[in-house]
Amino acid sequence: MEHPILTTIRRAGFTPLGWFEPKPDDKVSEGARFVILIGNAGPDMFRRFARERDPQRNTMDDWTREVVSTLAKDLDATALYPFDMSPPWPFLAWARRGGAGHVSPLGLNIHPTYGLWHAYRAALLFPVAFDLPRQQPGPHPCEACAEKPCLTACPVTAFDGTRYDVPACFTHIASPAGTECMTRGCLARHACPVGQGFAYAPAQAQFHMRAFLKARQEA
Numbered sequence: 001m002e003h004p005i006l007t008t009i010r011r012a013g014f015t016p017l018g019w020f021e022p023k024p025d026d027k028v029s030e031g032a033r034f035v036i037l038i039g040n041a042g043p044d045m046f047r048r049f050a051r052e053r054d055p056q057r058n059t060m061d062d063w064t065r066e067v068v069s070t071l072a073k074d075l076d077a078t079a080l081y082p083f084d085m086s087p088p089w090p091f092l093a094w095a096r097r098g099g100a101g102h103v104s105p106l107g108l109n110i111h112p113t114y115g116l117w118h119a120y121r122a123a124l125l126f127p128v129a130f131d132l133p134r135q136q137p138g139p140h141p142c143e144a145c146a147e148k149p150c151l152t153a154c155p156v157t158a159f160d161g162t163r164y165d166v167p168a169c170f171t172h173i174a175s176p177a178g179t180e181c182m183t184r185g186c187l188a189r190h191a192c193p194v195g196q197g198f199a200y201a202p203a204q205a206q207f208h209m210r211a212f213l214k215a216r217q218e219a
Helices: 004-011 044-052 060-074 091-097 166-173 176-184 187-191 202-218
Strands: 015-020 034-041 078-080 118-126
Touching: 004 015, 004 034, 004 060, 015 091, 015 118, 034 044, 034 091, 044 060, 044 202, 060 078, 060 118, 091 118, 166 176, 166 202, 176 187, 176 202
Parallel strands: none
Antiparallel strands: 015 034, 034 118, 078 118
């Protein structure tokens, strides 16, 4: 039977993506005894977001902050967000502390179940520790992947295993040649065989691609 805290998180539309008892090097707030990372994996969070948001006012960050702040209050927790700090909170380092995966050649975290199709939306900090089993990330799937199709699927070779060429990606998707990327989402992510069942549906993929394009245009 799943722990009630994790069940409550899932009922709110979010996926628990990892957890750990923080140490000083983790740089979380003093007094936090337990951290649970939450985000989206699969369609539940995006469906709730699409249903509840005000398109004229709410970005995904705005909506996340509103919804998770209520969830955190209900759980007697404090919420931290990956978009609230500069430099940002070390969510990827926390993910690996929580047994939630490895670093992929794209620089994204690759989860043992969800592959590249997940994102961290918040960290819930609790003043007490919970008796949750330690998660194990398992073997690094990319090390056993000889062909590494993620590095060759991008039409403009934006990934080389060491860096992400953001300007090349942006220029491509902003042009007519980038229609497939704008419609389906990142082709490099689609090429990864891990977690294919959690790939974003077209509406979610298109939302994120438009948001990326707008952010780059306004930068």
